[in-house]
Amino acid sequence: MPVTHAPEADVLQRQDPELAGILLGERERQASSLQLIAAENFTSPAVLAALGSPLANKYAEGYPGARHHGGCEIVDVAERLAVERARALFHADHANVQSHSGSSAVLAAYAALLRPGDTVLALGLPDGGHLTHGSRTNFSGRWFDFVPYGVDAETGLIDHEQVRTLARSHRPKAIVCGSISYPRHIDHAFFREVADEVGAYLIADAAHPIGLVAGGAAPSPVPYADVVCATTHKVLRGPRGGMILCGAELAERVDRAVFPFTQGGAQMHTIAAKAVAFGEAATPAFAAYAHQVVANARVLAAGLAAEGFAVTTGGTDTHLVTADPAPLGADGRTARGRLAAAGMVLDCCALPHGAAVGGTAAARGLRLGTAAVTTQGMGEEEMTRIAKLMAGVLRDDVEVRAVREEVRELARAFPPYPG
Incomplete structure (x- = not known):
């Protein structure tokens, strides 16, 4: 993130290199994986500047x-x-x-x-x-x-x-x-x-x-x-x-x-x-962004459904998608772990009426969102690609290491903080 290049970051590097290394590690994690958690996003450099003021x-x-x-x-x-x-x-x-x-x-x-x-x-x-x-x-x-x-x-x-x-x-x-x-x-x-x-x-x-x-x-x-x-x-x-x-x-x-x-x-x-x-x-640019977030979520939901996921309510009106990965042979917790290993970070969620593997409370679905990846500049084409990558990991169609490399390449093409 740009904040790590600020003078304050240089001070932290000199004074507490251990903590500075942790921050740099998190910067690398965010820049090299897909942040699909519905509750997360990338703030602007201006927001980060105010936080460090x-x-x-x-x-x-x-x-x-x-x-x-x-x-x-x-x-x-x-x-x-x-x-x-x-x-x-x-x-x-x-x-x-x-x-x-x-x-x-x-x-x-x-x-x-x-x-x-x-x-x-x-x-x-x-x-x-x-x-x-x-x-x-x-x-x-x-x-x-x-x-x-x-x-x-x-x-x-x-x-x-x-x-x-x-x-x-x-x-x-x-x-x-x-x-x-x-x-x-x-x-x-x-x-x-x-x-x-x-x-x-x-x-x-x-x-x-x-x-x-x-x-x-x-x-x-x-x-x-x-x-x-x-x-x-x-x-x-x-x-x-x-x-x-x-x-x-x-x-x-x-x-x-x-x-x-x-x-x-x-x-x-x-x-x-x-x-x-x-x-x-309050700007037109943000309004365009918000509408693109929804457009991306709808394409992602359709892509997941096409790959065999059971998408709840049949789609979405918002930035988030919830889906049952059971048709691909995994419960929510297992799917989350395998997807994380491939560089796709998302959450588990409860599914209504026990609609998950075994129908038990412990078997959960997946919740993912498009706010962060849209901030990075990704569009509908990338959403379709992400759905295919997710399905490939859960079906064991491809090696996780190969998918991880493809995810890293995709994330690098859309850096959250260019430059």
Whole structure:
């Protein structure tokens, strides 16, 4: 990455060569393999520069104009800029950009709207829900009474009738719409209708599609949800972090839920990097990128289906694809390991209704995305090639070493940071 050529990198090389070697190793890994994890992307050099800026030194508990520390005049300007850019980008009344992660944003949203023991309706984890949507290993499942809805066994699409029935039966305090592995657009208008019918808050967890929303390649949840939680990385291509969007009537509650209730001092270097990313996402170039991400994902999904993978929902509307590799003779975990050995890095995921080898919870599918490879400049032709490479590895049609070399050649042809 270019950052390794900066003067700061030279200082690190002299002062801590061991750590510098680790960073160079990661740079080589990213440049020589295919990053197909749906939640990852390559930030711009400008975002990296903000992350490594002197703002990392500043302690800034509180909000602009009301900090608990002195000397915040400059960082206040940076945070106000990030907030205004986020509001304009997503057409939101209010934006909080301090959340350290997507999970932190969801925690703050729950803290703003709910009390321990409240009932919440959310997509079940086996069907693509996130840990913050009711997992017993997470604060959400321990503090709130989550009722899961699911997807249709035949289509893999969210079962809207089930959502409505469960909402009428349980009368939840909040309904969460969003997923970590649902490849289709969420019908936010439907969820708003159901939430209004039962008097519930609507929380949209848009961690995955928010970058597509910014680029006009996916429908926005902002006009429908009371609170929208999101990450600033993934397709949005910013630093690792979270944000919350909401209406003016909930702004104070949301802000207090972030600080002082769930977090301490804001990470000002990250907030500055978020401002950079929001600015980049407001450009025509980013809109073209977002649409290309979706086009690539659709071609990749079609290519995987043609090679024998069972692609859930029959395709995708977004940047991510989920598929069952069982027809090629492997479960998700085995497939992930073999593909990683060939230089194709992706994730396992749960498959609805046990649709995997043996039908057990331990046998999982694959989740992959096109955000990072699209940032590198790859297009539909490369997506078809990647699908063939994946199938060849799982079928044992070719030696893994040969595929690894081809993957390395492909990655080198599209460097994430040219020059």
